Amino acid sequence: MSVPRGSLYLVPNTLDFGVAAQAGPIDDVLPAAVIRAAARLTHWVAENAKTTRAFLKRVDAVVPLAQPLQALHIVELPRPAKGTRNAPAPDLAALLAPALAGHDIGLISEAGLPAVADPGAALVQAAHAAGIPVVALSGPSSLVLALAASGLNGQSFAFVGYLPVDAAARATRIRELEALSRREGQTQLMIETPYRNEALLGALLAHLQPGTRLSVSCGLTLPGGFTRTDSVQTWNARLAKLPADVPVVFSLLAG
Amino acid sequence: MSVPRGSLYLVPNTLDFGVAAQAGPIDDVLPAAVIRAAARLTHWVAENAKTTRAFLKRVDAVVPLAQPLQALHIVELPRPAKGTRNAPAPDLAALLAPALAGHDIGLISEAGLPAVADPGAALVQAAHAAGIPVVALSGPSSLVLALAASGLNGQSFAFVGYLPVDAAARATRIRELEALSRREGQTQLMIETPYRNEALLGALLAHLQPGTRLSVSCGLTLPGGFTRTDSVQTWNARLAKLPADVPVVFSLLAG
Numbered sequence: 001m002s003v004p005r006g007s008l009y010l011v012p013n014t015l016d017f018g019v020a021a022q023a024g025p026i027d028d029v030l031p032a033a034v035i036r037a038a039a040r041l042t043h044w045v046a047e048n049a050k051t052t053r054a055f056l057k058r059v060d061a062v063v064p065l066a067q068p069l070q071a072l073h074i075v076e077l078p079r080p081a082k083g084t085r086n087a088p089a090p091d092l093a094a095l096l097a098p099a100l101a102g103h104d105i106g107l108i109s110e111a112g113l114p115a116v117a118d119p120g121a122a123l124v125q126a127a128h129a130a131g132i133p134v135v136a137l138s139g140p141s142s143l144v145l146a147l148a149a150s151g152l153n154g155q156s157f158a159f160v161g162y163l164p165v166d167a168a169a170r171a172t173r174i175r176e177l178e179a180l181s182r183r184e185g186q187t188q189l190m191i192e193t194p195y196r197n198e199a200l201l202g203a204l205l206a207h208l209q210p211g212t213r214l215s216v217s218c219g220l221t222l223p224g225g226f227t228r229t230d231s232v233q234t235w236n237a238r239l240a241k242l243p244a245d246v247p248v249v250f251s252l253l254a255g
Numbered sequence: 256m257s258v259p260r261g262s263l264y265l266v267p268n269t270l271d272f273g274v275a276a277q278a279g280p281i282d283d284v285l286p287a288a289v290i291r292a293a294a295r296l297t298h299w300v301a302e303n304a305k306t307t308r309a310f311l312k313r314v315d316a317v318v319p320l321a322q323p324l325q326a327l328h329i330v331e332l333p334r335p336a337k338g339t340r341n342a343p344a345p346d347l348a349a350l351l352a353p354a355l356a357g358h359d360i361g362l363i364s365e366a367g368l369p370a371v372a373d374p375g376a377a378l379v380q381a382a383h384a385a386g387i388p389v390v391a392l393s394g395p396s397s398l399v400l401a402l403a404a405s406g407l408n409g410q411s412f413a414f415v416g417y418l419p420v421d422a423a424a425r426a427t428r429i430r431e432l433e434a435l436s437r438r439e440g441q442t443q444l445m446i447e448t449p450y451r452n453e454a455l456l457g458a459l460l461a462h463l464q465p466g467t468r469l470s471v472s473c474g475l476t477l478p479g480g481f482t483r484t485d486s487v488q489t490w491n492a493r494l495a496k497l498p499a500d501v502p503v504v505f506s507l508l509a510g
Contacts, residue, residue, distance in 0.1 A: 010403045025288075029393040032282040116402055116409040124406030128484045136404040138284040138476060140393035147371055148265045149391040151379030154371040158413035158441065186413065221393060229383045 006099035008127040010120070011038050011106045012113050012139020015221045015247065018054045026058045029140040029221050037137060039063040041106040043098040044074040047119055051110045073098065077107075077119050092126040099132045111247070113141050117159060117191065142220050143189055146249035149227035150187070150215035153253055157187035163200065170200075174207040181212075182254035189251045197242040200250060205239075208232045211255030219246035231255070261354035263382040265369045266293050266361045267394020270476045270502065273309045281313045284395040284476050292392060294318040296361040298353040299329040302374055306365045328353065332362075332374050347381040354387045366502070368396050372414060372446065397475050398444055401504035404482035405442070405470035408508055412442035418455065425455075429462040436467075437509035444506045452497040455505060460494075463487045466510035474501035486510070 012030060016023045026035060038059045046052035052074055056065060065072070075095060099105050107114045107123060113136070114120035127134050143159055160177065164170045177188045192200040204214055210233035219225035228240065242248060267285060271278045281290060293314045301307035307329055311320060320327070330350060354360050362369045362378060368391070369375035382389050398414055415432065419425045432443045447455040459469055465488035474480035483495065497503060 027287040029286050029288070031284050031286050033280070033284070113399060113403050115406070116399055118409065120403075121406050121409050124404065125484070126406075128406050128482075134404045134406070134482055136400040136475065136482070138395035138400065141396060141399045144368060144371055144396045144399050145391040145393065148368050148375075149379065149389045151370070151376050151381075151383050151389070154373065154376050155416050156414065159411065160441075161410050186415075220391065227383075227389055227391070229380070 003102040005132055006102055006104040007133040007135050008096070008099060008124065009037060009041065009104060009106050010114050010124070010134065010136040011041070011108045012137055013055055013109055013111050015111050015140050015142055017111050018051055018058075023058075024223070025062075027062060031138055034137045034139060035059055035062050038106065040066050041104055042067050042072055043103045043105045044072060045077055045095050045105060045107050045123060046074055047077055047109045047114070049074045049076050052108055055108065077123060079119070092123055093130070095123060096127055096130055096132060099127070100130070111142075113139055116141060117143060117161065140221055142217070142247055142249055145220045146215070146217035146227065146251060147187065147189060149217055149220070150229050150251045152187040152213060152215055152229065152251050153185060154187070156185055157189060159189045161190065162192060163190055163203075165196075167203070170203050171207045174204060178208055178212055178252065178254050181252060187251050187253045189249060191247070191249055194246060194248070195244050197244060197248045201242055204250065204252065205232055205236055208252060209254065210236075213253045213255060215251040216242065217249045217251075218243055220249070222246060258357040260387055261357055261359040262388040262390050263351070263354060263379065264292060264296065264359060264361045265375070265379070265389065265391040266296070266363045267368050267392055268310055268364055268366050270366050270395050270397055272366050273306055273313075278313075279478070280317075282317060286393055289392045289394060290314055290317050293361065295321050296359055297322050297327055298358045298360045299327060300332055300350050300360060300362050300378060301329055302332055302364045302369070304329045304331050307363055310363065332378060334374070347378055348385070350378060351382055351385055351387060354382070355385070366397075368394055371396060372398060372416070395476055397472070397502055397504055400475045401470070401472035401482065401506060402442065402444060404472055404475070405484050405506045407442040407468060407470055407484065407506050408440060409442070411440055412444060414444045416445065417447060418445055418458075420451075422458070425458050426462045429459060433463055433467055433507065433509050436507060442506050442508045444504060446502070446504055449501060449503070450499050452499060452503045456497055459505065459507065460487055460491055463507060464509065465491075468508045468510060470506040471497065472504045472506075473498055475504070477501060
C-alpha cells in the first residue's frame with residue numbers, strides 16, 4: 001500500500017525580520033491556526049535556516065513545537081541561478097522527497113509570504129509537477145498591505161520588483177512605468193533594498209509628473225510604520241526622510 | 256485644545272463570506288491582534304452592513320465587543336459611479352467625520368482586504384487628504400494566496416480584475432494578457448463572478464497557447480479549497496469542473 005502524500009504548506013513569516021526592537025508578538029500578524037500548523041511541521045524548506053529557527057522559537061512560545069527545535073529537518077532553498085526565470089533546479093526533487101514519504105513540508109521566507117516577491121516559486125512549481133498538494137496559509141504581505149493603505153487603484157495593480165540601480169536606466173524605467181500606469185489606470189508597486197530607499201524616492205520625485213500620485217509605506221505592521229500618499233508635487237513641496245533600515249513599498253498611479 | 260484624530264483601520268474579513276457550511280473559526284485566517292482591534296472599534300464603514308454585523312458576531316464569540324452590536328455605528332460605503340476611476344464621491348467626508356472627532360474607524364469588505372480588488376480606495380484616498388492616519392491590518396488576500404500557491408512568477412505580477420463578458424472582446428483580452436505576460440515575464444491574475452468560472456476557464460483554454468501555464472485557485476482557506484497549476488495543454492487533456500459557488504482566482508504565465 002502506498003503512503004499518502006504530504007502537502008507543501010506555504011507558511012507566512014512576520015514582517016519584522018525578527019529584529020528585537022521591532023518584534024511584537026507573532027499573533028499580531030499571524031492567525032492562531034497558522035501558528036498551530038507551524039508548530040506541528042517537522043520538515044522545513046527555508047530561505048534562511050537561521051531566521052527560520054528564530055521564527056520557530058517565537059512559535060514555540062505560543063504553541064509548543066511537536067519536536068524539539070534541534071530535531072527538526074530544516075534545509076535551505078538553493079538560490080536560483082541568475083536569468084533562469086524560475087527554471088526548476090535539479091535538486092528541488094530532493095527537497096520534496098519527505099512529502100512523497102508522507103510528511104508535510106513547510107516552506108518559509110525571511111519575511112512575509114514565500115514565493116511572493118521572494119524565492120520559492122520554483123519549489124512550488126516542482127510540487128505541482130510531483131502531484132504534491134500546495135496549501136498557502138494566510139499571513140502578512142507588505143505589498144498588499146501597502147496597496148490597501150495607499151488609496152491608489154486596487155482593482156488593477158502590478159508589482160514590478162526592483163528598479164535598475166543605474167541612474168539613466170532607472171529614470172527610463174520610472175517613465176515607462178508611469179506611462180503604463182496612465183494607459184491602463186494600473187497602480188505600479190516596487191520595492192528597494194532598505195539603504196537605497198532614499199535614492200529611489202529622489203529618483204521617483206525627479207522623474208514622475210507633478211500630478212502622479214506616489215504612496216510610500218514604511219515598516220508596515222512594525223511600531224512607527226506608516227503610509228503616506230500625495231501627489232509628486234506635494235511630496236516635492238514637503239519632503240520627508242525615509243528610514244534606511246526598514247522595508248519600504250513604493251506605489252504610483254499616474255493622474 | 257483640539258481632539259487627537261482617530262485613524263482609519265483597514266480590517267480584513269475572512270474569505271468564506273460567512274457561509275455557514277464553509278465558515279471555520281475566524282482565528283484560522285485572522286490574527287488575534289486583528290480580532291482584538293475589530294472588537295474595540297465602534298465606528299464602521301462597510302461594503303455591506305449585514306455581512307459586517309455577521310462578521311462582528313463572529314468576533315464577539317472570540318473577543319467581546321466593546322459595545323453591543325446594536326450600539327455600533329455602521330454606515331455603508333456608497334457604490335462608486337461607473338467610469339469615474341476612484342473619483343472621491345462628495346459624501347465621503349461625512350463618513351470620515353468620526354475620525355476628526357477622535358474616533359477610530361474600521362473599513363471592512365464582504366471578504367478579504369478592503370480596497371484590494373474591492374471598494375474602499377476612494378475612502379482611503381479621502382482619509383489621506385484629510386490627514387487621517389491609515390493603518391492596514393494583516394489578513395487573508397485571495398489574490399496573494401493564489402499567487403503564492405500557483406508557483407508562477409511572484410517577482411513580477413499584475414492583477415487585472417474582470418475580463419470582458421462579450422466572447423470576442425474576452426478572447427482579444429486573453430491574447431493581450433498572454434502577450435504582455437510573455438514580454439514582461441509577468442504573471443497575470445484575474446477573477447470572475449462565481450457562476451461564470453466555468454465559462455472563463457473554457458475561454459482561457461480555448462485562446463491561450465498550449466505551453467502557457469494556467470493556475471486555478473478555488474475556495475482558498477475554505478474546506479476543500481485547492482490550487483491546480485498545469486500547462487494549457489495538460490488542462491485540455493485532463494479537464495476539470497470548477498465549483499460555481501466559491502471564489503476562484505485565475506493566473507497565467509506565458510511559457
